[in-house]
Amino acid sequence: MRLSLPSHVILNILIVCGACGIPECGAQPADSTAVYLFPNETPVTFLALWKTRRGDDTAWRSPGFDDSRWPAEAVGTLWARDKAPGTGVRWYRKTIFFPEPLDSLRPCGLFCRAAVCASELYWDGVLISQNGKIASGNSPEVPGVSAIFAVVPHYLAGPGRHTVALRVGNARTFSGLVEAPLQIGYFDELLGGMRRSQALLILCAGVFLITALFHFAVILGRARGPAYALFAVLCLSSAVYLLIDVAVSYFPTSLAHYYAIALVNDIPWFLMMALLPVFFLYEFAHPLRHKLSAAIVAVALVCIVPPRLIMFGLLPVGWLPAFDVANRFLMYAVTLFSAVIAFINVLRRNRGAVLALLGCIALFAGIYVSFQRRTDYAWALGFCALIILLTLSLARQMAEQNRRRQESELRSARLELELLKKHIQPHFLLNSLNSIVAWLEENPANAVRLVNALAEELRLMLQFSKEKLVPVNEELRLCGLHLEVMGLRRDRAYVLEAETAPEGERVPPLVLHTLVENGLTHGCKNGLGKFVFRRKADGGRVTYTMFNNREDITAAPHGPEGTGIRYVKTRLEEAFPGAWKFSGGPVQGGWEARLEIIQGAA
Amino acid sequence: MTMDILIVEDEALAARRLERMTAELLGAAAGSLTIKSSLAGAEEHLAGHRADLVLLDLNLNGASGFELLSRMAAESFHTIVVSASLDQAVKAFEYGVLDFVPKPYDRERLKKAFDRLRSAVPAPSPGMRLLAVKNLGAVRLIPVESVRFFKGADDYVELHLTSGTLELYAKSMESLSRLLPPTYCRIHKSYIVNLLDAKEIRVHGGGRYELELRDGTRLPVSRTHYQAIRARLESPAA
Numbered sequence: 135m136r137l138s139l140p141s142h143v144i145l146n147i148l149i150v151c152g153a154c155g156i157p158e159c160g161a162q163p164a165d166s167t168a169v170y171l172f173p174n175e176t177p178v179t180f181l182a183l184w185k186t187r188r189g190d191d192t193a194w195r196s197p198g199f200d201d202s203r204w205p206a207e208a209v210g211t212l213w214a215r216d217k218a219p220g221t222g223v224r225w226y227r228k229t230i231f232f233p234e235p236l237d238s239l240r241p242c243g244l245f246c247r248a249a250v251c252a253s254e255l256y257w258d259g260v261l262i263s264q265n266g267k268i269a270s271g272n273s274p275e276v277p278g279v280s281a282i283f284a285v286v287p288h289y290l291a292g293p294g295r296h297t298v299a300l301r302v303g304n305a306r307t308f309s310g311l312v313e314a315p316l317q318i319g320y321f322d323e324l325l326g327g328m329r330r331s332q333a334l335l336i337l338c339a340g341v342f343l344i345t346a347l348f349h350f351a352v353i354l355g356r357a358r359g360p361a362y363a364l365f366a367v368l369c370l371s372s373a374v375y376l377l378i379d380v381a382v383s384y385f386p387t388s389l390a391h392y393y394a395i396a397l398v399n400d401i402p403w404f405l406m407m408a409l410l411p412v413f414f415l416y417e418f419a420h421p422l423r424h425k426l427s428a429a430i431v432a433v434a435l436v437c438i439v440p441p442r443l444i445m446f447g448l449l450p451v452g453w454l455p456a457f458d459v460a461n462r463f464l465m466y467a468v469t470l471f472s473a474v475i476a477f478i479n480v481l482r483r484n485r486g487a488v489l490a491l492l493g494c495i496a497l498f499a500g501i502y503v504s505f506q507r508r509t510d511y512a513w514a515l516g517f518c519a520l521i522i523l524l525t526l527s528l529a530r531q532m533a534e535q536n537r538r539r540q541e542s543e544l545r546s547a548r549l550e551l552e553l554l555k556k557h558i559q560p561h562f563l564l565n566s567l568n569s570i571v572a573w574l575e576e577n578p579a580n581a582v583r584l585v586n587a588l589a590e591e592l593r594l595m596l597q598f599s600k601e602k603l604v605p606v607n608e609e610l611r612l613c614g615l616h617l618e619v620m621g622l623r624r625d626r627a628y629v630l631e632a633e634t635a636p637e638g639e640r641v642p643p644l645v646l647h648t649l650v651e652n653g654l655t656h657g658c659k660n661g662l663g664k665f666v667f668r669r670k671a672d673g674g675r676v677t678y679t680m681f682n683n684r685e686d687i688t689a690a691p692h693g694p695e696g697t698g699i700r701y702v703k704t705r706l707e708e709a710f711p712g713a714w715k716f717s718g719g720p721v722q723g724g725w726e727a728r729l730e731i732i733q734g735a736a
Numbered sequence: 737m738t739m740d741i742l743i744v745e746d747e748a749l750a751a752r753r754l755e756r757m758t759a760e761l762l763g764a765a766a767g768s769l770t771i772k773s774s775l776a777g778a779e780e781h782l783a784g785h786r787a788d789l790v791l792l793d794l795n796l797n798g799a800s801g802f803e804l805l806s807r808m809a810a811e812s813f814h815t816i817v818v819s820a821s822l823d824q825a826v827k828a829f830e831y832g833v834l835d836f837v838p839k840p841y842d843r844e845r846l847k848k849a850f851d852r853l854r855s856a857v858p859a860p861s862p863g864m865r866l867l868a869v870k871n872l873g874a875v876r877l878i879p880v881e882s883v884r885f886f887k888g889a890d891d892y893v894e895l896h897l898t899s900g901t902l903e904l905y906a907k908s909m910e911s912l913s914r915l916l917p918p919t920y921c922r923i924h925k926s927y928i929v930n931l932l933d934a935k936e937i938r939v940h941g942g943g944r945y946e947l948e949l950r951d952g953t954r955l956p957v958s959r960t961h962y963q964a965i966r967a968r969l970e971s972p973a974a
Contacts, residue, residue: 561795564820565747568840572753625748 167206168229171318173236178319178327180508181298182208184226190301194225195256197297201227209312223268226300226312232293242286243321245328248313249302251277251389255284256299262286266389268303275305279386285321306390315508328383334511335380338518342373345521352532364413365528369521371405376514378402400438406517408434411468414475417528418484430471437464462505465513469498485534486527493520493527542708546602549705553599556701557644558592569623584622591615598643603709606635606678609643610667613650617665620654628654632667639676641731642705648698649680649727657684657725664724675732683724706731738767739788739853744778744804745771745818746796750839754791754818754846761847775804787813789853794819794828805831810868810875812891812906816849830865831877832915852914863917867895869903878903880920885955886912886928893928898951923947923965924958937966 167183185204193199209226236242244255244263252266252275262285266278290296302312317324346369353362378399387395411430415423441457443449473494479487500516503509566588573581594612598604610632617628630650646667653665666681699718706714706729713732718725741758745751751771759766770785772778775796781787790808792815802824808815809831817828820839828836835849866877878895887894888909895903905912913922921931929949937957938946945957947965957965 560822561820564822564839565750565795568753568820569747569749571840571842572749575753575756576749623747623749625752 165202165229168231170231170233172233173242173319174234176319177323178317180315180317181228181230182315184209184228184300186224186226188222188224190223190225194227195261195299195301196259197295199227209315222305223301223303226302228298230296230298230318232291232296235293236291237320238288240320240322241288242291242319243324244284244286244298245281245317245324246284246300246312247281248311248389248392249278249300250304250311250313250392251275251306252303253278253282254301255282256297256301257284257286258290258296259299260287260290262290266303268301269305275303277306277388277390279388280382280392281386283321283324307393331509331511332380332383335376335514338511338514339373339376339380341518342369342376342521345525346370346373348525349528359416361413361417362528364409364416365524367405368409368413371402371409372517372521375399375402375406379510397442400442404434404438407438407464407468411471411475413524414472414490417490417524418475418479418487420475430468433467434464437461437467465501466498469494469501473498486531489523489527489530493523496520496523545708549708550599552701552704553644554595556697557595557647566619566623573622580622584619587615587618587622591619595644601643603640604643605637606639606641606646606669607637609641609646610634612644613646613665613667616647616650617654617663621663626663628663628665630665630667633669635669641678641729642702642709645702645705645729646678646680648702649729650682652698652727653680653682653684653725657682671733675730678729678731679726680729681721681724681726684720702729739765740768740786741766741770741789741791742778742781742785742787742813743769743771743791744773744775744796745791745793746773747793748773750793757843757846758791758850761843761850775807779807782811787811789813790815792817792819792833794821794824802827802831805833806866806868806875806877809833809866810870810906812908812911814853814907814911818846829863831868832864832866834914864915867903867905869895869905871903880916881930884929884933884949884951884953886920888926888928921961921965921968923961924956927955929955931965931968934969937962937969 167185169179169181171179173179183206185201186207186209187194187201187204194201204227244257246253246255246263246265249265252268253263254261254265254268255263263282265282267273267276269275298316298318300312300316317327346366349362349366349369353366378395382395408431412423412427414420415426415430420426437460440449441460444456473491476487476491476494480491496519497513497516500513500519503512503516566584570581570584570588573584591612594608594615598608598612610630613632614630617630621628650665654663657663662683664681664683666679668679668681670677670679699716703716706716710731715730716728718727720726739762741762743751743754743758745754751773755769755771759769767788768785770781772781773796778790790811790813792804792808794804794817796804805815805817805828814834815832816835816837817825817833818837818839818841822838825836825838835852837845837849865880867880867883869876869878878897882898884896884898886905886909887896889904891906891908893905893907893909893912895905897903907915909922909926909928913920913928916928919930919932920928922928929947933949933951935948935950938948938954940946943959945959945962946954947957948954
């Protein structure tokens with residue numbers, strides 16, 4: 135993965151043996167690239183700095199050749215140097231010292247990955263490894279494979295000074311890079327380190343893959359917000375990225391495809407880098423999430439595309455560290471950005487934010503360790519910790535959502551019951567029956583009217599009882615029926631003057647009915663009982679008013695009005711959370727209840 | 737003797753029917769019949785007029801039924817509740833109403849309520865639990881159990897309380913004896929006690945009888961009641 139070496143174009147074949155991943159340990163002799171090696175204490179050492187030169191000369195393999203005037207370079211930084219295919223051959227030379235004899239029973243070896251495209255490795259002038267075939271004369275170049283191990287013959291590994299020379303040919307591709315520092319050490323340690331690193335990468339890839347599958351399953355299970363989809367794609371990208379890496383190291387791949395694989399793997403890499411902060415923005419519903427996401431995608435593209443254009447010689451920029459700097463910047467930037475978003479939400483006490491922040495810290499630590507110690511798996515483990523913590527965070531939110539949904543279902547059921555209990559009370563029915571009996575004795579025609587009005591009112595109420603919202607005009611019809619019932623019961627005249635509302639405009643059931651009931655209880659004592667319903671739409675809000683004539687407006691509302699108004703407020707909050715206002719007070723000649731609803735809230 | 741009757745009912749139609757039926761059932765016994773649609777109206781009427789019976793609806797336009805009950809129960813007249821709020825019936829009897837007629841009702845049910853005015857139909861169990869006492873206009877509810885004995889005094893009843901204090905209850909001995917739970921017993925023209933509180937009955941010479949209560953109080957027992965009380969005290973069911 136993208137470590138400090140700009141040449142990390144991708145093929146990350148594994149490296150490193152855990153504890154000894156410190157490059158160039160040992161005292162530095164006069165030659166700036168020469169190193170002392172102590173394999174008995176430090177089983178594996180990275181060889182990053184080399185004397186290097188373009189061109190070809192058989193003398194350059196020999197230990198006696200004087201390379202003191204060759205420039206010293208870190209391998210992996212030369213990707214932009216040898217532009218255009220067929221630039222031929224580049225040599226790398228390095229002097230090492232074994233101050234003490236090596237363990238005679240443990241073979242010493244070298245591990246080299248992605249020396250593009252064909253290479254030969256010399257130890258004290260003796261060829262110890264050949265990967266592919268460098269073009270010579272009429273015979274064309276044969277590409278090597280992604281990773282090679284070379285054994286140093288025991289008779290050549292005695293104490294003292296040794297020279298390692300690497301000859302790299304790139305007749306087919308345009309850059310003869312060596313992707314990563316070579317590793318030298320006891321062979322068993324080289325293999326062991328590689329195995330450990332691979333195991334950890336596969337473990338991480340497995341975690342990413344399972345997490346991705348789980349979240350895709352969750353999305354299939356029921357529709358969810360964009361955060362889940364983003365997280366699923368993020369996990370899948372991470373899994374693909376690591377799996378390509380691991381596959382290349384498990385199945386040695388022809389270096390002829392080196393750049394093609396690199397470009398393919400840039401896609402999941404881009405998705406990982408861009409989607410992590412975008413996921414945080416959507417997960418915590420940041421108000422500027424759309425704009426910020428676009429900015430993040432732009433930054434990721436700027437960090438990823440131009441370095442590749444430079445690499446392919448499509449941009450006339452010769453700034454060698456561009457690739458490396460851009461990668462480092464991008465990794466730290468997305469991690470820090472995500473951490474800041476998480477931190478803001480920790481301060482806001484949002485659910486799951488603490489877990490997300492811990493995950494960001496883990497990733498940050500992983501990236502830091504990876505850069506410091508040239509380990510591939512440290513950042514992958516950090517990323518893995520982040521994904522696990524984010525999954526926990528999402529799971530907690532899911533549990534919370536479930537709880538809320540259950541609560542709201544329960545609340546709806548309770549409201550339905552309350553509606554039925556409050557509005558179809560036994561005493562309402564029994565009093566009505568009593569009135570029917572009375573009319574039967576006095577004036578049977580009125581008994582029939584009362585029975586019909588009562589039946590229609592009950593039908594409407596039962597129909598409304600399961601609804602969260604009912605059409606305003608239907609609710610007004612119910613109010614009219616209730617006034618007819620009460621008018622017949624009290625043998626008095628009630629009228630309802632109502633403006634009709636536009637089709638499709640809705641209110642919670644029995645809210646206007648409750649206002650009419652309150653008017654009947656507290657007002658309209660004498661003469662004509664008059665109710666006036668008005669509707670006013672003003673921009674995004676609709677205001678309804680229900681007036682009734684009331685003689686004694688000083689009488690404080692008590693008892694039944696209290697429960698009625700509580701019912702109205704509960705229903706409004708359920709249907710239009712936070713987007714309603716309710717008030718009531720005396721006006722000229724009576725009482726007016728006022729109900730404001732901000733449109734589009736339902 | 738004719739009765740002055742007050743109907744407290746907020747629905748005109750229901751009030752008219754109750755008035756019509758009452759007039760028919762009581763016939764000549766019904767003196768005046770007045771309808772009031774609110775508690776305030778009823779109290780205003782009662783301040784200036786006599787009433788022997790109040791027919792009361794417990795749901796008067798949102799006013800609390802028990803506010804009504806406690807105020808009405810403190811008066812000297814009998815109260816019959818005529819209401820659809822059946823859930824309040826038990827409480828109404830505790831307050832000492834004579835009957836509770838649930839709406840909708842028919843002629844027979846109302847007649848039964850009126851019959852209780854005249855005959856000693858026992859009050860339904862558990863019967864009256866609270867005695868509403870009016871003191872300087874305020875109504876206070878006294879639990880029946882806190883009364884040691886009841887002593888008749890003209891149109892009132894003296895409540896001799898376990899605390900040693902005395903309260904005046906506005907109903908007559910006859911009215912009260914119809915409302916109290918079955919264990920309460922008239923032992924004398926002027927005395928009612930709870931037989932559960934009786935310790936023993938003593939016979940003095942000359943046909944004088946006394947009942948001693950558990951707290952030592954001795955009350956006279958009239959000759960006419962002696963046999964019945966003795967029988968009740970000796971039977972374990974008493």
